[in-house]
Amino acid sequence: QSALTQPPSASGTPGQRVTISCSGSSSNIGSNFVYWYQQLPGTAPKLLIYRNNQRPSGVPDRFSGSKSGTSASLAISGLRSEDEADYYCAAWDDSLSGRVFGGGTKLTVL
Amino acid sequence: EVQLLESGGGLVQPGGSLRLSCAASGFTFSSFAMTWVRQAPGKGLEWVSVISGSDGSTYYADSVKGRFTISRDNSKNTLFLQMNSLRADDTAVYYCAKDSDSSGWYGVDNWGQGTLVTVSS
Numbered sequence: 001q002s003a004l005t006q007p008p009s010a011s012g013t014p015g016q017r018v019t020i021s022c023s024g025s026s027s028n029i030g031s032n033f034v035y036w037y038q039q040l041p042g043t044a045p046k047l048l049i050y051r052n053n054q055r056p057s058g059v060p061d062r063f064s065g066s067k068s069g070t071s072a073s074l075a076i077s078g079l080r081s082e083d084e085a086d087y088y089c090a091a092w093d094d095s096l097s098g099r100v101f102g103g104g105t106k107l108t109v110l
Numbered sequence: 111e112v113q114l115l116e117s118g119g120g121l122v123q124p125g126g127s128l129r130l131s132c133a134a135s136g137f138t139f140s141s142f143a144m145t146w147v148r149q150a151p152g153k154g155l156e157w158v159s160v161i162s163g164s165d166g167s168t169y170y171a172d173s174v175k176g177r178f179t180i181s182r183d184n185s186k187n188t189l190f191l192q193m194n195s196l197r198a199d200d201t202a203v204y205y206c207a208k209d210s211d212s213s214g215w216y217g218v219d220n221w222g223q224g225t226l227v228t229v230s231s
Contacts, residue, residue: 092216100157
């Protein structure tokens with residue numbers, strides 16, 4: 001059981017907006033930055049969002065991150081077929097003195 | 111351009127040892143923390159360990175504590191993971207990753223392509 005909780009799956013049609021949630025606690029999301037990663041099938045993960053809501057260069061502005069209290073969210077607007085991937089949230093956990101990942105959300109573009 | 115190239119994976123028997131290496135380039139290696147993350151077949155990402163770039167502090171997941179040792183050679187821009195007492199549930203692709211700062215308390219911003227470790231008799 002992961003320290004960060006994500007829905008196992010999400011779906012949407014092209015052009016739609018989808019949101020993926022990540023629920024944690026005061027020792028991780030509540031007191032540290034949240035990172036989001038995208039993993040396309042058969043490839044290594046790629047940084048999507050850092051420090052809660054910052055996009056690295058090259059990541060489309062269709063991707064956005066937010067955080068409130070002990071929860072965070074990743075929103076994808078204007079959904080495209082190439083967005084079909086697994087998405088993971090991560091944060092440092094002060095109680096564990098280690099980093100924790102969510103279980104991952106498999107996004108399907110219908 | 112940041113490049114991270116893992117090596118050292120392979121097939122090992124339960125109870126055996128393996129040493130993974132990660133050759134880094136394209137950034138000032140000593141200024142950043144470095145992380146190992148693994149992914150068992152068909153499963154999600156699991157953080158394994160991190161070593162800071164500032165003072166060499168190390169942190170481990172409970173699942174590997176006492177069995178795995180992370181280290182780095184800043185003169186050779188190389189990260190290591192010494193894995194002892196390997197078990198079947200250590201079977202995974204192991205990713206080397208560069209952190210976004212030196213402390214190890216934030217997140218990774220670049221990933222290698224991974225190396226497969228299979229523990230089986």
